[in-house]
Amino acid sequence: MAEWSSGIAWSRDFETGNEAIDEQHKQLFKLTSDLADAAHFASDSLEETLDFLVAYTVKHFADEEALQVKYIYPGYNHHKELHDKFKETVGDLVTRFKEGGDSAEENAKSLSAKVNSVIVRWLIQHIQKEDAKIGAHIRKVNAPH
Numbered sequence: 001m002a003e004w005s006s007g008i009a010w011s012r013d014f015e016t017g018n019e020a021i022d023e024q025h026k027q028l029f030k031l032t033s034d035l036a037d038a039a040h041f042a043s044d045s046l047e048e049t050l051d052f053l054v055a056y057t058v059k060h061f062a063d064e065e066a067l068q069v070k071y072i073y074p075g076y077n078h079h080k081e082l083h084d085k086f087k088e089t090v091g092d093l094v095t096r097f098k099e100g101g102d103s104a105e106e107n108a109k110s111l112s113a114k115v116n117s118v119i120v121r122w123l124i125q126h127i128q129k130e131d132a133k134i135g136a137h138i139r140k141v142n143a144p145h
Contacts, residue, residue, distance in 0.1 A: 003076050008120050016135030024060045025127055038071045046108055071138050079130055
């Protein structure tokens with residue numbers, strides 16, 4: 001199991017069975033864990049990491065949704081709705097961080113707490129519950145008949 005100082009660590013429990021998606025999830029875990037440990041970042045470095053996480057999440061969701069379309073995943077609409085709501089939540093978090101009136105240190109601590117309470121929890125639940133369903137569907141479609 002890969003360990004990071006805070007946030008979430010990857011384990012096989014999160015594997016969906018799709019190598020590309022699992023690799024992207026690992027990267028999301030690393031980025032999220034970096035942000036959860038935000039107190040150790042310089043302010044501009046923190047903002048760069050946050051921006052990269054947002055861009056990477058958008059790319060990951062697009063890749064995951066394309067995979068669902070390819071395999072005619074029956075829960076696609078619901079899954080896309082979950083992704084869209086999460087992007088909105090993260091967008092609000094980013095906006096609040098960038099407009100934060102607190103000191104850089106307080107702003108970083110606030111971001112760290114929100115990353116841990118919102119993003120980490122969502123990623124764990126989403127991967128284990130929703131993305132696991134996609135992996136099972138793909139395995140079923142690919143199983144010899």
